[in-house]
Amino acid sequence: MDNRTQNAFRALADPTRRDIVQLLSSQDMTIGQLTDQFDMTRAAVKKHLTVLSDGGLITVETRGRERINRLEPQGMAPVLDWLRYFDQFWDDRLNSLKEAVERKSK
Numbered sequence: 161m162d163n164r165t166q167n168a169f170r171a172l173a174d175p176t177r178r179d180i181v182q183l184l185s186s187q188d189m190t191i192g193q194l195t196d197q198f199d200m201t202r203a204a205v206k207k208h209l210t211v212l213s214d215g216g217l218i219t220v221e222t223r224g225r226e227r228i229n230r231l232e233p234q235g236m237a238p239v240l241d242w243l244r245y246f247d248q249f250w251d252d253r254l255n256s257l258k259e260a261v262e263r264k265s266k
Contacts, residue, residue, distance in 0.1 A: 164216060165238035171215025172239065176200075177208050181217060184231040191227060 161169075171177055176198065183189060183197060195205045209229055212218045216235035221228045 161242070162238070165242055167215040168217060168235060168238045169215075169242075171212045171217050174208065174211070177212055180205075180208055180212060180229075181231060184218060184229060188228050188230045190229070194229065 172181070179198075180194060183194065191202060191206055191209065194209070195202045198205060209218065209220070212229075213220060216238075217232055218235070219230050219232050221230065
């Protein structure tokens with residue numbers, strides 16, 4: 161597994177970070193707006209945002225004194241690619257099983 165994929169999975173491993181990703185999927189938010197959604201300090205939210213940014217799942221834009229956090233949908237690509245491999249793996253295995261059952265039933 162390459163670093164990009166590893167970082168994306170690490171970012172998604174925590175339920176709070178998954179909640180942040182869901183919130184950012186509907187709108188861009190500042191650290192303050194995100195902090196209002198959780199029972200934790202601003203510093204704790206900022207740490208989660210750093211992990212999400214390192215994982216390529218969000219981007220941060222500075223506007224004056226505000227830092228706007230935005231979901232980066234393309235950041236999910238490494239995770240989806242990894243999951244697709246297993247999707248294909250199971251499709252192949254299930255098709256083989258189906259063919260074996262059909263041959264036996266003839």
